[in-house]
Amino acid sequence: MDLVGKRVSVRHREADRVRDVVGRVLVADASGLHLERRDGQRAFVPAGTVLAMRVVPDRPLRPRRxxxxxxxxxxxxxxxxxxxxxxxxxxxxxxxxxxxxxxxxxxxxxxxxxxxxxxxxxxxxxxxxxxxxxxxxxxxxxxxxxxxxxxxxxxxxxxxxxAIVQVADLGTPPPADPEAIVAPHASDAWLAHYGRVADPALARAVMEAPATVGFVSIGDAAIGRVVVTGEWAGIAAVEVAPAHRRQGLARRIVRTALAWAVEHGADKAYLQTMRDNHAAIALYAPFGFATHHEYRYLTAP
Known part of the structure; x- marks a missing residue:
């Protein structure tokens, strides 16, 4: 059975004790199982140590808020x-x-x-x-x-x-936009829209690093990034070209990103935006996002 992408519960030997680990299978090969837990942490179960394993539901019956x-x-x-x-x-x-x-x-x-x-x-x-x-x-x-x-x-x-960090519970999201594309890598066109990139290789090294990440685009007009780590999805880099603003494209990007996130096992989402970015806050509010905390950067004197 192909286990990649499935959520499993594994009982295995570790040194002189028995441990249980639950996570989504990222890699299953001759070395063992590479798992991602619900909080996004990684776990490795070496081959030959597994005592029992079963596939479990993608979502818990009572998800945590x-x-x-x-x-x-x-x-x-x-x-x-x-x-x-x-x-x-x-x-x-x-x-x-x-x-x-x-x-x-x-x-x-x-x-x-x-x-x-x-x-x-x-x-x-x-x-x-x-x-x-x-x-x-x-x-x-x-x-x-x-x-x-x-x-x-x-x-x-x-x-x-x-920034402020907002969170939302993901129930049944609206369907993905039929014109939106979700790619596994950031294209040159996508990076050009993002507009904060001095070194494309460096930007890709950061943004493409997670195992489950999607780069959303609608034509040459709007982009966004969605990442899933465990049960959490992160929404970022939602940008609309100036000539295409006020046409609902940002909402379509977010809708597609959340649908993709649920499809890939997330039941919660977060995003980060400036406190005075009222347009962004208004964009995310209908999807249930509310402020969780705020952070700031300090530098040494």
């Missing part, structure tokens, strides 16, 4: 959906570097404990060694947000300062 996720857990989920080229753990923090392409992929994601006595110096050293400005992505109002500020870190002024 999107708004109920802890803020730090959602930060981890969103990071998996926009993965950095280089990711290094600093305790529970994630140091991310991608040659300067987007703040999300070039900042430390602060969640949990850093595991070192002077995390500020560790962050500065990591980015200085790579020729990048030290950036911290911090949940507004969190304890670490205040501690970074007390340490002298200041808000950025030459890039988007942060």
């Amino acid at each position: 999107a708004a109920a996720i802890a803020t730090e857990d959602l930060v981890r989920v969103t990071s998996r959906g926009w993965p950095a080229v280089e990711s290094v753990a600093l305790g529970e923090w994630e140091l991310r570097a991608s040659g300067g392409f987007t703040g999300r992929a070039n900042s430390v994601a602060v969640h949990g404990a850093p595991g070192v006595d002077d995390p500020f110096a560790a962050v500065v050293g990591f980015y200085e060694r790579r020729g990048l400005r030290p950036l911290a992505q911090l949940v507004v109002g969190s304890a670490w947000d205040r501690r970074f500020e007390d340490a002298g870190w200041v808000p950025v002024v030459d890039q988007p300062p942060g």
